[in-house]
Amino acid sequence: MKRKQLNIGLFGFGCVGYGLYEVLEKTPTLKASIKKICVKNKAKQRPIPSDRFTFDRNDILNDEEINVVVELIDDADSAFEIVSAALRKGKAVVTANKKMIAEHLQELIALQRTYDVPLLYEASCCASIPILRNLEEYYDNELLDSVEGIVNGSTNYILTKMSEESQSYQNALSEAQAKGYAESNPLLDTGGFDAKYKLLIIAAHAFGGVLKPDQIFNAGIDRIGALEQQYAKEKGLKIKLIAQAFKKPDGSIIAFVAPKFIKATDKLYQVNDVYNGVTLKTAFSEDQFFVGKGAGAYPTASAVISDLSALTYDYRYEYKKIRSNDHVPYSDDVLLKAFVRFDAADKAFVSDRFEEIEEQFSNASASYIIGEIALTEYIKLHENTSTSAILISVINEEVGDKFDIDELVAETELSDIA
Ligand code: HSE
Numbered sequence: 001m002k003r004k005q006l007n008i009g010l011f012g013f014g015c016v017g018y019g020l021y022e023v024l025e026k027t028p029t030l031k032a033s034i035k036k037i038c039v040k041n042k043a044k045q046r047p048i049p050s051d052r053f054t055f056d057r058n059d060i061l062n063d064e065e066i067n068v069v070v071e072l073i074d075d076a077d078s079a080f081e082i083v084s085a086a087l088r089k090g091k092a093v094v095t096a097n098k099k100m101i102a103e104h105l106q107e108l109i110a111l112q113r114t115y116d117v118p119l120l121y122e123a124s125c126c127a128s129i130p131i132l133r134n135l136e137e138y139y140d141n142e143l144l145d146s147v148e149g150i151v152n153g154s155t156n157y158i159l160t161k162m163s164e165e166s167q168s169y170q171n172a173l174s175e176a177q178a179k180g181y182a183e184s185n186p187l188l189d190t191g192g193f194d195a196k197y198k199l200l201i202i203a204a205h206a207f208g209g210v211l212k213p214d215q216i217f218n219a220g221i222d223r224i225g226a227l228e229q230q231y232a233k234e235k236g237l238k239i240k241l242i243a244q245a246f247k248k249p250d251g252s253i254i255a256f257v258a259p260k261f262i263k264a265t266d267k268l269y270q271v272n273d274v275y276n277g278v279t280l281k282t283a284f285s286e287d288q289f290f291v292g293k294g295a296g297a298y299p300t301a302s303a304v305i306s307d308l309s310a311l312t313y314d315y316r317y318e319y320k321k322i323r324s325n326d327h328v329p330y331s332d333d334v335l336l337k338a339f340v341r342f343d344a345a346d347k348a349f350v351s352d353r354f355e356e357i358e359e360q361f362s363n364a365s366a367s368y369i370i371g372e373i374a375l376t377e378y379i380k381l382h383e384n385t386s387t388s389a390i391l392i393s394v395i396n397e398e399v400g401d402k403f404d405i406d407e408l409v410a411e412t413e414l415s416d417i418a
Contacts, residue, residue, distance in 0.1 A: 003312040004067075006032035009060030009091075011082055012072035013039050013046060013053070015180035016096060016123070019297030020070065020304050021048065032068075032308050036060050040073075061085050068092045068311060070304060074184050076100040087111040087119060094307040096123035096300055099188070102197035105210050109319055118316035123303035125198045126151050126276040128292040130306065135205040136317050139282070146246035147206050149278030150271050151198045153295030154182040154189040155221045155241045160272040163229065163238060169222075181274055181295040192218035192241060192257040199243040199255050202278075206245065208321030209253045209329035217332075217379050218257040223388040227341050227366045237261040238269055239390060246281075246394075252331035256375065260391040261339065267291075334375045337392040341368045342384075350387060353377040 010017060017037070024032060037053050038060050039046075046053070060066055061082070069086040073079050076099040083100065086093050088111065095101065101108065101121055112119050122132050126149075135144075150156050154176040161172035173190065176182045181189075188194045196218040204210045221241050232239050240262045245255035262269045267289045271277035276294030279287055293299035323329065335355070342350045344367055351357060357371040372395060373381075381387050 001313055003031055004314070006030075006068045006308055006311060007066050008032055008034045008068050008070055008308070009063065009066040009086075010034050010037045010070045010072065011057070011060070011079075012074070013037050014072065014074065015297045016300045016304070017072045018047065019301035020072065023298065023301045023305055027305060030305065030309055031312055035066055036063065057082055057085075061089060061091075066091065068094065068308065070308070071095040071097060072304070073097070076103060080104050083108070083119065084111055087115050087117050090115055090117055092117050092311050093119045094123075094304055094311070095119070095121050096304060097121075098124040098194065098197040098201060102200040102213050105201065105204055109210075109322065112316070118311065118314075120307035120310060120315070120317070121201070122307050123300045125201050126278060126290075126292065127153065127294045127296065128299035128302050129276055129278060129290045129294070130303070131202060131278055131290055132205050132317075133306075133310075134290070135202065135280075136320075139206065139280070140320055143283040144206055144247075144280060145283060146244065146281045147199075147202055147278060148242060148244040148246075148268075148281075149290075150240050150268055150276050151202070151243045151278065151294065152189055152192075152195045152241055153274040153276060153293065154186065155192075155195070156271065156276065156294065157181055157274045158190070159221060159224075159239060159241070163232070164272070176274075179274070180297055187222075190220045190222045192220035195241060195243045195257040199245055199257060202243075203245040203253055203255050204322065205317075206280075206321075207247050207253050207329075208319075208323050210322065211253065211255060211330050215330045216255045216257065217375065217382075219259060219382050219389065220257075221259055223385075224259060224390070225341060225366075225388055227368060228339060228388060228390050231339065231368070232261060235261075236264055240268055240271070242268070242391065244394070248331055248333075248396075250331075252329050254331050254334050254375070258378075258389070258391045332375050332379075334394060334396050336373055336375055336378055337371070337395050338373050338378060339368055339370050339390045339392060340373075340381055340387055341366055341389075342381075342387045343367075346384060346386065349384065350381060353381055 079097045079100040158172040161167040242260040243257045277291040354371040359370040
């Protein structure tokens, strides 16, 4: 098969942009070269000659020799302007911008269809793990039940450093920033927003339903305190930020992001540092597990390279599973088992939210309840900023048997928290 030559216009030359530049230099077999690079900051010193750069996006968008735009900028609104203008001009686009895709996925699908051009974004989800193309191509059937995983590298790095090296939250976050894992606004990572955007994209390719970002509840790691960390330690658990989506029998999709206690027998327990891991549950093959580095210049650039390579043989997402949007396929009707820490003053507010309470603990500095709670009530608890909720399992009857719902037996007593 004759492969296409790609003349690339690159937007952004930050951590991933420079990573891509270097990886492309080392991949001479790929028929792709960067013709121009558009950047914003005129004053910034860059490691390659200044004549490679432009500050005017039209120098790329109006260049007819450029047939591929690679968009690796930070600002999701400008990214959408650039990507949609490029698609309108018939240029293929590769992007890693999960926020931009999650906020505009329906429009981006429509643009691809109208202008008959591909938009690929494997690098937007789990960096080096080829999750989207697998969901799109291999799982082209109704047999996929659920997707659950660690999809944010920075938060996994922070949680690992806190639990295994007893680093402070702030110190671990600074390291994640220094290593180029975190977003420029790290609240996107620590608050679970980045994971939510990725989950939206993954759920669209898994189940064919395009949700809106504000339909997906996201909690982050920023409220995890000493009590729940000590609880995890004493029970041999780890706390991980988990994104999960699954289909109910009526076809609706439940999706949310929350910190969760993970047992040592769960494959996600071994996924540490900047690694991401995704478990797919299917009707006949049971669990399948994907793992790989989830952030950083080279892992992300490797996914961009893979998309570029796919463009040389005219690959595109066909969105075979995407349903029409007249029926928004979202549901929040799900029962959870959770651990909730709260201030003594909030006791009535918190206990009233539970359908069933299994365990309670209280001392002078903090209290917790473990029990069954509807997702909608869990969300109300999250709105109270002094509570911290950690998910234990999903216990809906319809989907429960597809999840690990073993009870967490209180084998040890939690020691007093100083
Ligand atoms: N900030 C993101 C993360 C970058 O830490 O996962 C990769 O998408």
